[in-house]
Amino acid sequence: MKEKLAINGGPKAVNKEFLWPVYDASDVNAVTEIVQSGKWGNPDCADEVAKFEQEFAAYCGSKYAITCVNGSVSLRLALIACGVKPGDEIIVPPYTFITTASSVIECNCVPVFVDIDPDTYNISPEAIEAAITVRTKAIIPVHFGGLACDMDAIMDIAKRHGLRVIEDAAHAHGAEYKSKKLGSIGDVGSFSFQSSKNLTSGEGGIVITDDDALYAMMRSLRNVGRIEGGQWYDHYNPGCNYRITQMQAVLLSRQLKRLEAQTKKRNDNGLYLNQLFWDMNGVTPLSRSEAITLHCYHIYIFKYDPTAFGGLSRNDFAAMLSAEGVPSFKGYPHPLYKQPLFQNKNFMCYAIPDHVDYSHVYCPVAEQACANDAVWILQHAMLGEKEDMEAFAHAILKIQRAVS
Structure with missing residues:
Protein backbone atom coordinates (compact mmCIF):
# COMPACT_ATOMS: atom_id res chain seq x y z
CA MET A 1 0.00 0.00 0.00
CA LYS A 2 1.31 3.41 -0.96
CA GLU A 3 1.76 5.91 1.86
CA LYS A 4 0.85 9.55 1.32
CA LEU A 5 4.01 11.60 0.96
CA ALA A 6 4.77 14.28 3.53
CA ILE A 7 5.24 16.84 0.75
CA ASN A 8 1.58 16.20 -0.12
CA GLY A 9 0.34 16.45 3.46
CA GLY A 10 1.02 12.92 4.67
CA PRO A 11 2.89 11.96 7.87
CA LYS A 12 6.68 12.20 7.89
CA ALA A 13 8.77 9.06 7.75
CA VAL A 14 11.27 10.62 10.17
CA ASN A 15 9.92 12.49 13.20
CA LYS A 16 13.14 13.11 15.09
CA GLU A 17 14.97 16.42 15.35
CA PHE A 18 18.73 16.05 14.99
CA LEU A 19 20.26 18.86 17.03
CA TRP A 20 23.55 20.56 16.24
CA PRO A 21 25.81 21.66 17.81
CA VAL A 22 25.99 19.20 20.69
CA TYR A 23 26.84 20.86 24.00
CA ASP A 24 26.15 20.70 27.71
CA ALA A 25 26.66 22.75 30.85
CA SER A 26 30.42 22.16 30.79
CA ASP A 27 30.68 24.10 27.51
CA VAL A 28 28.61 26.95 28.90
CA ASN A 29 30.64 27.02 32.10
CA ALA A 30 33.97 27.02 30.24
CA VAL A 31 32.95 30.02 28.13
CA THR A 32 31.44 31.75 31.16
CA GLU A 33 34.73 31.45 33.04
CA ILE A 34 36.56 33.16 30.18
CA VAL A 35 33.99 35.96 30.06
CA GLN A 36 34.22 36.48 33.81
CA SER A 37 38.02 36.48 33.72
CA GLY A 38 38.05 39.48 31.40
CA LYS A 39 40.85 37.76 29.45
CA TRP A 40 39.15 37.50 26.09
CA GLY A 41 41.86 38.45 23.63
CA ASN A 42 44.70 36.87 21.72
CA PRO A 43 47.70 37.07 21.76
CA ASP A 44 47.86 39.18 24.93
CA CYS A 45 45.82 36.54 26.83
CA ALA A 46 46.23 33.49 24.62
CA ASP A 47 46.46 30.65 27.14
CA GLU A 48 43.37 28.81 25.86
CA VAL A 49 44.30 29.40 22.22
CA ALA A 50 47.76 27.89 22.66
CA LYS A 51 46.26 25.00 24.64
CA PHE A 52 43.76 24.15 21.91
CA GLU A 53 46.42 24.41 19.18
CA GLN A 54 48.57 21.89 21.05
CA GLU A 55 45.59 19.60 21.61
CA PHE A 56 44.50 19.67 17.98
CA ALA A 57 48.03 19.12 16.65
CA ALA A 58 48.41 16.12 18.96
CA TYR A 59 45.00 14.77 17.93
CA CYS A 60 45.99 14.95 14.26
CA GLY A 61 49.49 13.59 14.84
CA THR A 67 44.34 28.79 14.57
CA CYS A 68 42.77 31.55 12.48
CA VAL A 69 39.42 33.23 11.89
CA ASN A 70 37.98 30.75 9.38
CA GLY A 71 38.69 27.92 6.95
CA SER A 72 38.99 30.29 4.00
CA VAL A 73 41.81 32.23 5.62
CA SER A 74 43.48 28.96 6.62
CA LEU A 75 43.80 28.03 2.93
CA ARG A 76 45.19 31.47 2.12
CA LEU A 77 47.78 31.22 4.90
CA ALA A 78 48.84 27.82 3.59
CA LEU A 79 49.18 28.99 -0.01
CA ILE A 80 51.20 32.09 0.86
CA ALA A 81 53.46 30.12 3.20
CA CYS A 82 54.06 27.59 0.42
CA GLY A 83 55.63 30.38 -1.61
CA VAL A 84 53.16 30.79 -4.47
CA LYS A 85 53.69 33.76 -6.81
CA PRO A 86 51.27 35.75 -9.01
CA GLY A 87 50.18 33.70 -12.01
CA ASP A 88 51.08 30.33 -10.48
CA GLU A 89 48.56 27.56 -11.15
CA ILE A 90 46.90 25.66 -8.31
CA ILE A 91 44.98 22.47 -9.13
CA VAL A 92 41.58 22.25 -7.42
CA PRO A 93 38.38 20.18 -7.81
CA PRO A 94 35.18 21.83 -9.11
CA TYR A 95 32.92 19.97 -6.66
CA THR A 96 33.58 21.84 -3.42
CA PHE A 97 32.74 25.08 -1.64
CA ILE A 98 33.77 28.33 -3.34
CA THR A 99 36.62 29.19 -0.97
CA THR A 100 38.79 26.28 -2.12
CA ALA A 101 39.14 28.21 -5.38
CA SER A 102 38.53 31.82 -4.31
CA SER A 103 41.40 31.60 -1.79
CA VAL A 104 43.62 30.84 -4.78
CA ILE A 105 42.41 34.02 -6.50
CA GLU A 106 43.10 35.99 -3.31
CA CYS A 107 46.72 34.80 -3.53
CA ASN A 108 46.93 36.13 -7.12
CA CYS A 109 47.11 32.59 -8.43
CA VAL A 110 45.07 30.72 -11.04
CA PRO A 111 42.68 27.92 -10.02
CA VAL A 112 42.89 25.04 -12.50
CA PHE A 113 39.77 22.90 -12.23
CA VAL A 114 40.11 19.16 -12.83
CA ASP A 115 37.34 16.60 -12.69
CA ILE A 116 36.32 14.32 -9.86
CA ASP A 117 36.19 10.55 -9.66
CA PRO A 118 32.66 9.26 -10.41
CA ASP A 119 32.78 6.72 -7.58
CA THR A 120 34.01 9.02 -4.79
CA TYR A 121 33.37 12.62 -5.94
CA ASN A 122 36.93 13.41 -4.84
CA ILE A 123 39.52 14.92 -7.16
CA SER A 124 40.80 12.45 -9.75
CA PRO A 125 44.55 11.74 -9.59
CA GLU A 126 44.57 11.00 -13.32
CA ALA A 127 43.00 14.40 -14.00
CA ILE A 128 45.58 16.08 -11.75
CA GLU A 129 48.45 14.52 -13.67
CA ALA A 130 46.99 15.59 -17.02
CA ALA A 131 46.60 19.22 -15.87
CA ILE A 132 50.13 19.85 -14.65
CA THR A 133 52.13 22.53 -16.50
CA VAL A 134 55.36 24.39 -15.84
CA ARG A 135 53.25 26.97 -13.95
CA THR A 136 51.69 24.45 -11.54
CA LYS A 137 52.84 24.98 -7.96
CA ALA A 138 50.38 23.17 -5.70
CA ILE A 139 47.46 20.76 -5.46
CA ILE A 140 44.51 21.27 -3.12
CA PRO A 141 42.74 17.92 -2.70
CA VAL A 142 39.42 18.27 -0.89
CA HIS A 143 38.37 15.37 1.31
CA PHE A 144 34.80 15.97 0.28
CA GLY A 145 32.13 15.03 2.78
CA GLY A 146 34.89 13.59 5.00
CA LEU A 147 35.87 10.88 2.50
CA ALA A 148 39.65 10.73 2.09
CA CYS A 149 41.13 11.40 -1.33
CA ASP A 150 43.56 8.92 -2.86
CA MET A 151 46.46 10.45 -0.97
CA ASP A 152 49.06 7.85 -2.02
CA ALA A 153 48.51 8.72 -5.67
CA ILE A 154 48.35 12.47 -5.01
CA MET A 155 51.51 12.54 -2.91
CA ASP A 156 53.32 10.48 -5.55
CA ILE A 157 52.30 12.98 -8.25
CA ALA A 158 53.38 15.90 -6.08
CA LYS A 159 56.75 14.33 -5.32
CA ARG A 160 57.49 13.59 -8.98
CA HIS A 161 56.58 17.11 -10.08
CA GLY A 162 57.91 19.06 -7.10
CA LEU A 163 54.49 20.34 -6.01
CA ARG A 164 53.09 21.34 -2.63
CA VAL A 165 50.00 19.54 -1.32
CA ILE A 166 47.52 21.50 0.80
CA GLU A 167 44.78 19.22 2.12
CA ASP A 168 41.41 20.96 2.32
CA ALA A 169 40.07 19.05 5.29
CA ALA A 170 37.20 21.44 6.08
CA HIS A 171 34.85 18.42 6.02
CA ALA A 172 37.28 15.91 7.46
CA HIS A 173 37.85 16.44 11.20
CA GLY A 174 38.80 13.09 12.70
CA ALA A 175 38.68 11.10 9.46
CA GLU A 176 41.58 8.82 8.55
CA TYR A 177 43.45 7.46 5.54
CA LYS A 178 45.44 4.33 6.34
CA SER A 179 45.09 5.22 10.04
CA LYS A 180 46.56 8.72 9.56
CA LYS A 181 44.35 11.68 10.37
CA LEU A 182 43.39 13.66 7.29
CA GLY A 183 45.22 16.98 7.07
CA SER A 184 48.43 15.41 8.39
CA ILE A 185 49.54 13.79 5.12
CA GLY A 186 50.32 16.74 2.82
CA ASP A 187 52.52 19.76 3.45
CA VAL A 188 49.65 21.57 5.19
CA GLY A 189 46.18 20.57 6.35
CA SER A 190 43.42 23.20 6.47
CA PHE A 191 40.26 22.92 8.60
CA SER A 192 37.13 25.00 9.21
CA PHE A 193 35.21 25.41 12.47
CA GLN A 194 32.18 27.07 10.85
CA SER A 195 28.83 26.26 12.45
CA SER A 196 27.94 23.26 10.26
CA LYS A 197 31.30 21.53 10.65
CA ASN A 198 31.91 18.35 12.68
CA LEU A 199 34.08 20.39 15.07
CA THR A 200 32.72 23.89 15.54
CA SER A 201 32.94 27.12 17.50
CA GLY A 202 30.54 28.94 15.19
CA GLU A 203 33.42 30.29 13.11
CA GLY A 204 37.15 29.66 13.02
CA GLY A 205 39.82 27.69 11.22
CA ILE A 206 43.18 26.01 11.73
CA VAL A 207 46.19 24.81 9.76
CA ILE A 208 48.45 21.92 10.72
CA THR A 209 51.94 21.03 9.50
CA ASP A 210 55.16 19.26 10.41
CA ASP A 211 57.29 21.76 8.49
CA ASP A 212 59.16 24.28 10.70
CA ALA A 213 59.41 26.96 8.00
CA LEU A 214 55.75 26.68 6.98
CA TYR A 215 54.73 26.88 10.62
CA ALA A 216 56.77 30.03 11.25
CA MET A 217 55.38 31.77 8.17
CA MET A 218 51.73 30.83 8.79
CA ARG A 219 52.02 31.88 12.42
CA SER A 220 53.45 35.23 11.32
CA LEU A 221 50.81 35.79 8.64
CA ARG A 222 48.08 35.01 11.18
CA ASN A 223 49.47 37.62 13.58
CA VAL A 224 49.91 40.77 11.44
CA GLY A 225 53.33 39.68 10.16
CA ARG A 226 54.95 39.51 13.58
CA ILE A 227 57.53 36.82 14.30
CA GLU A 228 58.30 34.87 17.45
CA GLY A 229 60.75 36.82 19.57
CA GLY A 230 60.07 40.06 17.67
CA GLN A 231 58.78 43.35 19.01
CA TRP A 232 55.03 44.11 19.11
CA TYR A 233 55.29 46.85 16.48
CA ASP A 234 57.75 45.02 14.22
CA HIS A 235 56.02 43.45 11.20
CA TYR A 236 58.05 41.20 8.90
CA ASN A 237 55.43 39.68 6.58
CA PRO A 238 52.21 40.89 4.88
CA GLY A 239 49.84 39.32 7.36
CA CYS A 240 46.66 40.52 9.04
CA ASN A 241 44.95 39.95 12.36
CA TYR A 242 43.44 36.53 11.75
CA ARG A 243 43.49 35.47 15.40
CA ILE A 244 40.63 33.70 17.20
CA THR A 245 39.46 34.56 20.71
CA GLN A 246 39.90 32.80 24.02
CA MET A 247 36.17 32.01 24.06
CA GLN A 248 36.35 30.20 20.72
CA ALA A 249 39.42 28.27 21.82
CA VAL A 250 37.96 27.03 25.10
CA LEU A 251 34.78 25.99 23.31
CA LEU A 252 36.82 24.09 20.71
CA SER A 253 38.79 22.33 23.44
CA ARG A 254 35.53 21.14 24.96
CA GLN A 255 34.14 20.05 21.60
CA LEU A 256 37.37 18.23 20.69
CA LYS A 257 36.84 15.87 23.64
CA ARG A 258 33.69 14.58 21.91
CA LEU A 259 35.05 14.41 18.37
CA GLU A 260 36.56 10.92 18.28
CA ALA A 261 33.44 9.24 19.66
CA GLN A 262 31.22 11.28 17.33
CA THR A 263 33.41 10.40 14.35
CA LYS A 264 33.22 6.68 15.12
CA LYS A 265 29.45 6.91 15.44
CA ARG A 266 29.13 8.70 12.10
CA ASN A 267 31.42 6.10 10.55
CA ASP A 268 29.35 3.21 11.92
CA ASN A 269 26.09 4.80 10.79
CA GLY A 270 27.55 5.43 7.35
CA LEU A 271 28.56 1.81 7.01
CA TYR A 272 25.08 0.74 8.07
CA LEU A 273 23.42 3.10 5.56
CA ASN A 274 25.70 1.64 2.88
CA GLN A 275 24.35 -1.82 3.69
CA LEU A 276 20.74 -0.62 3.59
CA PHE A 277 21.19 1.30 0.34
CA TRP A 278 23.06 -1.44 -1.50
CA ASP A 279 19.91 -3.54 -1.21
CA MET A 280 17.75 -0.80 -2.77
CA ASN A 281 17.22 0.10 -6.42
CA GLY A 282 18.04 3.62 -7.54
CA VAL A 283 20.38 4.74 -4.75
CA THR A 284 24.12 3.99 -4.78
CA PRO A 285 26.47 5.02 -1.96
CA LEU A 286 29.82 6.53 -2.90
CA SER A 287 32.73 4.09 -2.76
CA ARG A 288 35.11 3.87 0.16
CA SER A 289 38.26 1.83 -0.28
CA GLU A 290 40.07 -0.20 2.37
CA ALA A 291 42.41 2.79 2.77
CA ILE A 292 39.53 4.69 4.39
CA THR A 293 40.09 3.53 7.95
CA LEU A 294 37.72 6.17 9.40
CA HIS A 295 35.13 8.25 7.54
CA CYS A 296 33.63 11.20 9.42
CA TYR A 297 30.63 11.61 7.09
CA HIS A 298 30.36 15.38 7.22
CA ILE A 299 28.08 14.62 4.30
CA TYR A 300 26.71 11.18 3.48
CA ILE A 301 26.38 11.21 -0.32
CA PHE A 302 24.55 8.78 -2.53
CA LYS A 303 23.90 8.76 -6.26
CA TYR A 304 20.29 8.87 -7.39
CA ASP A 305 18.92 7.07 -10.45
CA PRO A 306 15.57 8.50 -11.64
CA THR A 307 14.77 5.40 -13.69
CA ALA A 308 14.08 3.53 -10.43
CA PHE A 309 11.69 6.29 -9.34
CA GLY A 310 9.41 6.55 -12.36
CA GLY A 311 11.56 9.24 -13.95
CA LEU A 312 11.26 11.58 -10.94
CA SER A 313 13.95 14.28 -11.17
CA ARG A 314 16.72 14.38 -8.61
CA ASN A 315 15.61 17.85 -7.48
CA ASP A 316 12.04 16.71 -6.87
CA PHE A 317 13.28 13.59 -5.09
CA ALA A 318 15.53 15.68 -2.83
CA ALA A 319 12.62 17.98 -1.95
CA MET A 320 10.44 14.97 -1.11
CA LEU A 321 13.17 13.38 1.02
CA SER A 322 13.65 16.58 3.00
CA ALA A 323 9.89 16.87 3.51
CA GLU A 324 9.92 13.34 4.95
CA GLY A 325 12.14 14.63 7.76
CA VAL A 326 15.53 13.44 6.52
CA PRO A 327 18.11 16.24 6.98
CA SER A 328 19.12 16.19 3.33
CA PHE A 329 19.91 18.39 0.35
CA LYS A 330 20.52 18.13 -3.39
CA GLY A 331 24.00 19.63 -3.09
CA TYR A 332 25.71 22.16 -5.32
CA PRO A 333 23.66 23.46 -8.28
CA HIS A 334 26.70 23.63 -10.58
CA PRO A 335 30.48 23.18 -10.54
CA LEU A 336 32.62 26.04 -9.22
CA TYR A 337 33.87 27.17 -12.62
CA LYS A 338 30.28 28.10 -13.52
CA GLN A 339 30.05 30.56 -10.65
CA PRO A 340 29.75 34.22 -11.82
CA LEU A 341 33.12 34.93 -10.20
CA PHE A 342 34.82 32.73 -12.79
CA GLN A 343 32.49 33.08 -15.76
CA ASN A 344 32.59 36.88 -15.55
CA LYS A 345 36.23 37.04 -14.43
CA ASN A 346 35.34 39.30 -11.51
CA PHE A 347 38.90 39.25 -10.25
CA MET A 348 39.08 42.97 -9.42
CA CYS A 349 42.56 43.96 -8.33
CA TYR A 350 43.99 40.45 -8.33
CA ALA A 351 46.83 39.75 -10.74
CA ILE A 352 45.18 37.01 -12.78
CA PRO A 353 46.63 36.78 -16.32
CA ASP A 354 44.37 38.05 -19.10
CA HIS A 355 44.50 34.71 -20.92
CA VAL A 356 42.71 32.90 -18.09
CA ASP A 357 39.23 31.93 -19.31
CA TYR A 358 36.77 29.63 -17.56
CA SER A 359 33.98 29.88 -20.13
CA HIS A 360 35.02 26.63 -21.83
CA VAL A 361 35.91 24.56 -18.76
CA TYR A 362 33.87 21.38 -18.60
CA CYS A 363 34.24 18.57 -16.08
CA PRO A 364 31.61 15.97 -17.02
CA VAL A 365 31.53 14.01 -13.77
CA ALA A 366 31.12 17.16 -11.68
CA GLU A 367 28.43 18.41 -14.08
CA GLN A 368 26.49 15.16 -13.72
CA ALA A 369 26.79 15.17 -9.94
CA CYS A 370 25.48 18.73 -9.70
CA ALA A 371 22.68 18.40 -12.25
CA ASN A 372 21.32 14.91 -11.75
CA ASP A 373 23.01 12.46 -9.39
CA ALA A 374 24.10 13.65 -5.96
CA VAL A 375 21.96 13.69 -2.82
CA TRP A 376 23.40 14.65 0.56
CA ILE A 377 22.44 13.62 4.09
CA LEU A 378 23.92 16.10 6.56
CA GLN A 379 26.38 15.30 9.34
CA HIS A 380 24.23 15.91 12.39
CA ALA A 381 21.79 13.28 11.13
CA MET A 382 24.69 10.80 11.10
CA LEU A 383 24.84 11.07 14.90
CA GLY A 384 21.46 9.35 15.11
CA GLU A 385 20.80 5.79 16.16
CA LYS A 386 20.58 2.64 14.04
CA GLU A 387 16.82 2.94 13.85
CA ASP A 388 17.20 6.47 12.46
CA MET A 389 19.27 5.11 9.59
CA GLU A 390 16.51 2.59 8.97
CA ALA A 391 13.99 5.43 8.96
CA PHE A 392 16.06 7.25 6.31
CA ALA A 393 15.97 4.15 4.14
CA HIS A 394 12.24 3.78 4.72
CA ALA A 395 11.70 7.40 3.62
CA ILE A 396 13.39 6.61 0.30
CA LEU A 397 11.33 3.46 -0.20
CA LYS A 398 8.17 5.41 0.66
CA ILE A 399 8.96 7.93 -2.09
CA GLN A 400 9.84 5.16 -4.53
CA ARG A 401 6.54 3.34 -3.95
CA ALA A 402 4.53 6.55 -4.25
CA VAL A 403 5.99 7.63 -7.61
CA SER A 404 6.54 4.30 -9.33
Missing part, protein backbone atom coordinates in the same frame (compact mmCIF):
# COMPACT_ATOMS: atom_id res chain seq x y z
CA SER A 62 51.09 16.79 13.58
CA LYS A 63 53.91 18.87 15.01
CA TYR A 64 52.19 22.27 14.75
CA ALA A 65 48.75 23.86 14.58
CA ILE A 66 47.87 27.53 14.03
